[in-house]
Amino acid sequence: MGAEPTAHTQASLPDEEEALLRALDLSFDYGHGSVLRDVALTVRAGEFVALVGPNGSGKSTLLKVLLGALPPGSGRVELLGRVPGDVRDRWRVGYVPQRPSLLSEVPATVEEIVSAGRLRQRGWWRGLTGSDREAVHHAIESVGLGTLAGRPLNELSIGQQQRAFIARAFAGEPALLVLDEPIAGVDAESQRRFRDSLVHLIRAHGAGVLLVSHELAAVADVIDRVVVLKERVVFDGSPEELAARGVSLGVHREDLPLWLEDLG
Ligand SMILES: Nc1ncnc2c1ncn2[C@@H]1O[C@H](COP(=O)(O)OP(=O)(O)OP(=O)(O)O)[C@@H](O)[C@H]1O
Numbered sequence: 001m002g003a004e005p006t007a008h009t010q011a012s013l014p015d016e017e018e019a020l021l022r023a024l025d026l027s028f029d030y031g032h033g034s035v036l037r038d039v040a041l042t043v044r045a046g047e048f049v050a051l052v053g054p055n056g057s058g059k060s061t062l063l064k065v066l067l068g069a070l071p072p073g074s075g076r077v078e079l080l081g082r083v084p085g086d087v088r089d090r091w092r093v094g095y096v097p098q099r100p101s102l103l104s105e106v107p108a109t110v111e112e113i114v115s116a117g118r119l120r121q122r123g124w125w126r127g128l129t130g131s132d133r134e135a136v137h138h139a140i141e142s143v144g145l146g147t148l149a150g151r152p153l154n155e156l157s158i159g160q161q162q163r164a165f166i167a168r169a170f171a172g173e174p175a176l177l178v179l180d181e182p183i184a185g186v187d188a189e190s191q192r193r194f195r196d197s198l199v200h201l202i203r204a205h206g207a208g209v210l211l212v213s214h215e216l217a218a219v220a221d222v223i224d225r226v227v228v229l230k231e232r233v234v235f236d237g238s239p240e241e242l243a244a245r246g247v248s249l250g251v252h253r254e255d256l257p258l259w260l261e262d263l264g
């Protein structure tokens with residue numbers, strides 16, 4: 001990372017104080033042709049941005065580039081005001097990947113997994129205080145896993161495991177929360193709880209949220225901006241602006257990807 005520009009030399013990006021995440025002219029390929037082209041994206045504090053697009057349109061890849069897991073081919077990324085590799089307080093960024101890798105050989109319980117999210121914020125060497133334990137308990141309750149808190153994760157259903165990973169991210173009270181399809185296959189009641197936890201994180205803690213999902217109906221009423229990606233950003237605007245283009249998040253539920261076909 002030594003050759004990366006420092007945060008100081010990144011000052012040429014337009015100045016936006018409260019931007020948690022910014023990408024400009026971002027392009028990426030895995031070596032078999034373009035996956036992302038000239039992508040621009042901003043997530044500010046207190047903002048809820050939904051990233052949508054068909055399968056293979058580059059959403060997960062974009063998240064990985066934004067978080068520094070993949071290097072951009074060209075263009076630039078700023079995460080918490082820095083090049084991703086230079087971000088010091090990494091715990092301020094919560095990430096729920098599309099397929100969380102389960103360390104199945106380590107039979108960690110739901111409580112241990114969620115505690116790990118809190119320890120990341122507190123510093124593992126400090127251990128958990130009473131209020132940390134309360135935050136962990138609250139996060140577990142908020143995804144409806146209260147009765148399963150002591151169960152090893154590898155004995156739970158896929159949907160329950162997904163909810164445990166969401167709870168882990170919430171327990172860390174991140175400034176920026178990035179979620180890749182967290183509610184795919186999660187039941188309606190859990191989606192409602194998920195929505196309420198997101199609203200709390202955004203309104204009470206001023207967090208910014210970037211959510212990739214094909215199912216936006218459960219969170220449609222709280223989304224500030226929708227970004228439609230098909231290798232390029234083909235739409236970036238409010239749900240109302242999207243509705244003016246004929247796509248309603250609330251109405252076109254499961255059909256959303258189909259309706260998005262006509263954009264761009
Ligand atoms: N590790 C990889 N190596 C090579 N190509 C990849 C890799 N991961 C993804 N791709 C390709 O990059 C493109 C974008 O994939 P990506 O996973 O970002 O799409 P996505 O929008 O997240 O799709 P989905 O909705 O199915 O999750 C696809 O054409 C995919 O085949």
Ligand SMILES: [Mg+2]
Pocket residue numbers: 059060061098180
């Ligand atoms: Mg994906």
